[in-house]
Amino acid sequence: MSAASKQLLCSLTADEVxxxxxxxxxxxxxxxxxxxxxxxxxxxxxxxxxxLPPDLRLALSEDFxxxxxxxxxxVAAGDxxxxxxxxxxxxxxxxxxIIPAPDRMTFCLSTQVGCPVQCRFCASGADGLVRNLxxxxxxxxxxxxxxxxxxLPDNVVFMGIGEGLLNFGxxxxxxxxxxxxxxxxxxxxxxxxxTSGFVPGMRQLADLGRQVNLAVSLHAADDATRAALIPDKLxxxxxxxxDACEYYREKTGRMITFxxxxxxxxxxxxxxxxxxxxxxxxxxxxVNLIPYNQTTADFHxxxxxxxxxxxxxxxRCDIQVTLRMEKGSKxxxxxxxxxxxxxxxxxxxxx
Ligand code: SAH
Ligand code: SF4
Numbered sequence: 001m002s003a004a005s006k007q008l009l010c011s012l013t014a015d016e017v018x019x020x021x022x023x024x025x026x027x028x029x030x031x032x033x034x035x036x037x038x039x040x041x042x043x044x045x046x047x048x049x050x051x052l053p054p055d056l057r058l059a060l061s062e063d064f065x066x067x068x069x070x071x072x073x074x075v076a077a078g079d080x081x082x083x084x085x086x087x088x089x090x091x092x093x094x095x096x097x098i099i100p101a102p103d104r105m106t107f108c109l110s111t112q113v114g115c116p117v118q119c120r121f122c123a124s125g126a127d128g129l130v131r132n133l134x135x136x137x138x139x140x141x142x143x144x145x146x147x148x149x150x151x152l153p154d155n156v157v158f159m160g161i162g163e164g165l166l167n168f169g170x171x172x173x174x175x176x177x178x179x180x181x182x183x184x185x186x187x188x189x190x191x192x193x194x195t196s197g198f199v200p201g202m203r204q205l206a207d208l209g210r211q212v213n214l215a216v217s218l219h220a221a222d223d224a225t226r227a228a229l230i231p232d233k234l235x236x237x238x239x240x241x242x243d244a245c246e247y248y249r250e251k252t253g254r255m256i257t258f259x260x261x262x263x264x265x266x267x268x269x270x271x272x273x274x275x276x277x278x279x280x281x282x283x284x285x286x287v288n289l290i291p292y293n294q295t296t297a298d299f300h301x302x303x304x305x306x307x308x309x310x311x312x313x314x315x316r317c318d319i320q321v322t323l324r325m326e327k328g329s330k331x332x333x334x335x336x337x338x339x340x341x342x343x344x345x346x347x348x349x350x351x
Pocket of ligand 2: 115116117118119122123124125160161162163195196217
């Protein structure tokens with residue numbers, strides 16, 4: 001099998017493992033053992049699969065890509081947040097972030113190398129899409145995180161690099177491998193997919209009927225302001241985004257969260273907060289405010305007073321609002337910053 005056609009070990013379905021085991025003339029129970037190693041024990045190095053015979057371990061390592069990424073660097077912030085830069089097998093890089101909080105541990109996973117949406121304020125989109133991640137590469141990010149913390153996280157957010165809904169097939173498979181009981185068995189309600197408002201993908205995700213949470217990066221309460229932040233090619237009208245949110249709620253029963261990156265002089269006026277409150281109320285949605293983390297000279301974070309005022313207006317309208325703490329701002333926590341730094345040679349290691 002050529003390297004190009006090989007599949008990642010941690011993207012194999014139960015049927016694929018069973019077929020492979022049968023093709024190697026091994027007894028059927030080997031398939032359960034292999035699945036158990038991969039998805040329950042999170043061991044993807046065949047040599048460590050101690051209850052398998054040596055020939056089967058060797059065959060696994062020959063037929064599949066086992067460990068496909070390495071942690072190239074780990075940047076830790078004082079608050080415990082740490083960001084892993086993962087070097088992929090083709091030399092590309094993505095990030096996964098481990099975010100501890102007193103009551104929960106969250107992993108933030110990437111879905112693409114680069115991003116085709118190219119929001120003007122976001123480091124991930126600066127060079128457009130390089131390639132999609134496959135499902136196994138997303139699961140492997142999760143495994144890297146589990147190895148770091150010595151167990152499972154409480155929550156997983158697909159909020160790293162990329163627009164996951166534009167890589168739907170792979171994202172859907174990664175969610176299946178994480179959630180289904182025959183694989184990792186992680187609760188769908190503990191997973192959140194974040195989207196820039198890619199309407200066809202929001203509807204597709206709703207149609208899966210899974211209990212995953214949807215976070216929509218609204219960033220503006222009117223289309224003209226949104227247009228200043230998100231280029232035309234993949235931006236949908238707010239009206240259509242809200243229709244898709246309603247559809248999502250009907251299909252899944254899950255509440256929507258609006259993410260709102262607060263940018264100085266662009267979307268941080270009291271009037272913006274009032275309009276956002278009206279939308280959130282109508283949609284029964286929560287709001288997550290993210291003060292802009294500077295990645296380009298063109299945009300700035302609003303003064304703290306403005307941020308607090310924005311939050312207070314939403315709260316006065318009884319909107320459930322969280323102001324995302326500056327977790328990891330010291331470690332380039334904004335989407336795609338670490339990868340961008342590496343690409344530009346700002347860190348010591350070059351590509
Ligand atoms: N593509 C998806 C998920 C990845 S981006 C999406 O856009 O929702 C995840 C979140 O990070 C988005 O809400 C985005 O607006 C935010 N973000 C990106 N760059 C940022 C920055 N420099 N400062 C603050 N938030 C940022
Ligand atoms: Fe892509 Fe999200 Fe960054 Fe926009 S904010 S460029 S959609 S990763």
